[in-house]
Amino acid sequence: MDDLTAYAAALNAAMEGMAEGGIPIGAAIVADGKLLATGRNQRVQRGSAIHHGETNCIENAGRLPASVYAQSTIYTTLSPCHMCAGTILLYKIPRVVIGDNVSFEVSEDLLRSHGVEVVVLNDAETTRMFEAWMTANPRLWNEDIGED
């Protein structure tokens, strides 16, 4: 599975979240060329403070041995927050592919400082979608990143 195909699964998960009335951030994890799981932010749907796109994806992938994480790539529509970056570091996921880091970016230097390869697609479709959503939902977005 190539990066653009895997990224499409993450973006599709984000759009699924939006259709549910949720925060439209999605993720996908691929190891050995196989899609293991997708995930999407669940703040609205489950009232969750910890199910962001990436963490929900990792949760959906289930309990995995370190050797699987070590050869995986995680795809995310939005540059990871500190929690999601920390989850990537916990499981030593070596590669992150990001659709949009214009709307939000706090952790890419931290990831790189731990040897994680950070690839930014600069996907204009994702940025347009997310900025339109943020503009329409500022309170929900601020809550999701711990701001007033």
Add this chain to the structure above:
Amino acid sequence: MDDLTAYAAALNAAMEGMAEGGIPIGAAIVADGKLLATGRNQRVQRGSAIHHGETNCIENAGRLPASVYAQSTIYTTLSPCHMCAGTILLYKIPRVVIGDNVSFEVSEDLLRSHGVEVVVLNDAETTRMFEAWMTANPRLWNEDIGED
């Protein structure tokens, strides 16, 4: 509620986890002198990769405004992994009280570099309990921190 009383709630959550056959790491969050929630690692109980003591505690506390996190302290029996430290940074929790950082410690410098006050209790009871558990359950512990 003073630190030792709040810490006792975190340690009690860890012991509850052990009684369930889980990984004995617990947490508690206190704001404005009031216990908001406790949490415990749920890797065994829920097959979870993201419910560590601290993240489960944050999840159990529910969706909170930034102003509540901003005046809170999180108590944890074990020094936070990268994911849990990232969760503390995401929500700008200003103070962390840790029972044991002898058995595990990876994130305290990162927390301090973001202005988080890190208090280590060096609680010998917690360290004895956790080291005995780790010695008896090395594979489960390694899985929880993303090691082989």
